[in-house]
Amino acid sequence: MTGDTHYDLEILAELAEGLLDAGTARQVREHLAVCDPCGELLADLAAVREVLAATPTPAMPMGVALRIDKALAAEAGSARGGGVGLAEPPNWDELMRDSPWEQSPRELEPVRLGVVSDDGTIVPAKRKDARRRRWAMPTVAAAAAAAVVGTAVLSTNLLTAGGGGTIASGHQQLHTGTASSPPKVDKRARAYALTDSGHNYSDQELRQPLEGFLGPAPIVGGGSSDIDVVDKCVSRVANRTKLKVFAVDQGQYNGSEAIIVTSWKNKANKTLRVDIVDPFNCKSLRKSTVGRW
Amino acid sequence: MNSPPEPPSSAERPAVTDAELLTAHINGDPHAFSEIVKRHRDRMWAVALRTLGDPDEAADAVQDAFVSAYRKAGTFRGEAAVTTWLHRIVVNACLDRMRRKSVRPVADDELIEAAERDTPMPDQTGEREVSMEVSAALKLLPTDQRAALVLVDMMGYSVEDAAQVLEVPSGTVKSRCARGRAKLAPILSHLRNRSDLSRVSSAKGAELRDG
Structure with missing residues (x-):
């Protein structure tokens, strides 16, 4: 033919x-x-x-490997009727609390209409995705929430100590405490998620979707002295890129200490600009690249 | 199983074989199975990630697979290599996931349309483009073709090994690969042409290219 x-x-x-x-x-x-x-x-x-x-085949991200170890340790425990499994597993639930996969999509309700309760009134359905949203929650909100809880405990203690205090005065103290805390909180407020995985990144890994790397590490709270250093470098990067910083991880790049700064380039496309700087002078350790979440 | 070169970390492998580890695990050695996991998790991850095209799904599938292998180690009869057996469990976990999501087969014109829509941004490097477009394109293939192409073309296994993993005749693997490649060719050919261009990276090269 x-x-x-x-x-x-x-x-x-x-x-x-x-x-x-x-x-x-x-x-x-x-x-x-x-x-x-x-x-x-x-x-x-x-x-x-x-x-x-x-097409490069990536290594298993640390977070996934840990998670599998945990599942197998649980399996060993249930098979042998108790704690005889792998030696002294760390508190994985705490470590993995913020991992994106800890929230099963099956738990999410697609439609959030109100439900009719037994007495016939309509009760607004609760949002079930609070945990997932938590990942994106600005740190200032988390810090403010923590401040409220802290103050509440303090008030209760005062209340108990005072013995004769009224509930109204307790509330009063709570409000005063909360109102006075935001200025302090604002100084520490970060618009990005900060993690400290200690992971040693390679160029090849940084070409993979970054959620697997930056997602699994526990979010770092305020208070560490490192955070000021990171903040300084992050704002320098932000000044340079004019982009909104999204997630920051403290780790290594090809064996040297590094801060991995990701900023949204195009949120709809899940594309990020990835800057890698050293934590001492905030100088770029390599040319910035485009990554994916 | 003919596998691509081993990672350096398992250079000491001859000391204890996978089969010996599995036997030790069945006999109650609490550390034997985690050694098997350590040896093979990167490859299992790569297979799952490429087959499913989604890190969250891949993590679930690999976890299910390792837990399932842990439980049914006793049923391993040694008729195949331990790695083949593990691959089979991982691939089946992936295929189960895809079937449950009931991925609709995609028509050819939709394939091309999707590839154009997913075209990455122009300032990306050639290698990144390859990775992104390959993931997007693979997702559009029927599951059986995708699984065959991941094992044979991406992971570099022989058709015979892939046939053992997938539990189908070699001829079936070949024809799934052929049909999968035929579907990918229109999409990845535009990538091929562009990566040819991007190889001309120097200013002088660009001058020559653009006249």
Whole structure:
């Protein structure tokens, strides 16, 4: 078959894989010898194999490996009737609390309409995705919430100590306490999530979706002296990029201490600008790249 | 199983084989199974991530697979290599997940449309483009073709090994690969052309290219 009739990709792919019978294979080869467009298609097919083979295969992210260890430790525990499993597992629930996968999508309710309660009134459905949202919650909100709890405990103690105090005065103290805390909180407020994974990043890993790296590490709270250093570098990066910093991780880059700063480039596309700076002078350790979440 | 070169960390492997570790695990050695996991988790992760195209899904699938392997180690009869057996459990966990999400087969014109829509931003490096477009394109293939291409073309396993993992005849693996490549060719050919261009990276090269 030569001339104006061509073969489709599927026939050509089968030829390349040796799946055609001898007669058909000979016909196709004769056609290929004289038909440039079909030769191009065959080259496209060869390119598919090359492109697939050249795509890097990433190592398992630390967070996933830890999570599997945990699942297997639980399995060992249940199989042997108790704590005989792997030696002294750390408190994984606490460590993994903020991991994106700790929130099963099956728990989310797709529609949040009110529900009719037993007495016939309509009760607004509760948001079930509070934990997922927590990941994106600005630190100032978390800090403010912590301040409220702290003050409440303090008030209760005062109340108990005073003995004769009224509930109203307790509330009064609570409000006063809360009102006075925001200025302090604001100084520490961060608009980005800060983690401290200590992970040693490579260029290859940074080309992978970054959620697997930056997502799993526990969020660092306020108060550490490192945080001021990180903050300083983050604001320098932000001044340079004019982008909104999204997540920051303290780790290593090719073995040297580094701060990994990711800023949204295009939130809809989940594309991020990735800047890697040293924590001492905030100088870039490599050219910034575009990463994915 | 013919596998790609081992990572350096398992250079000491000959000391204890996978099969010996599995036997030790069945006999109650509490550390044997975690050694098996350590040896193979990167490869299992790569297979799951490429097959499912989503890190969260891949993490779930690999975890399910390792837990399931832990439980049913006793049923391993040694008729295949431990790695083949593990791969089979991981691939099946991935295929189960995809089936449960009932991924609709996609028509060819939709494939091309999706590839154009997902075209990454122009300031990305060639290698990143490859990775992103490959993930997006693979997601559009039927599950059986995707699993075959991940094992054979991406992970570099022989058709025979992939056939053992997938528990189908070699000819079936070949034809799934052929059909998968035929579907990917229109998408990845534009990538091929562009990566040819991006190889001309010097200013002088760009001058030559653009006239």
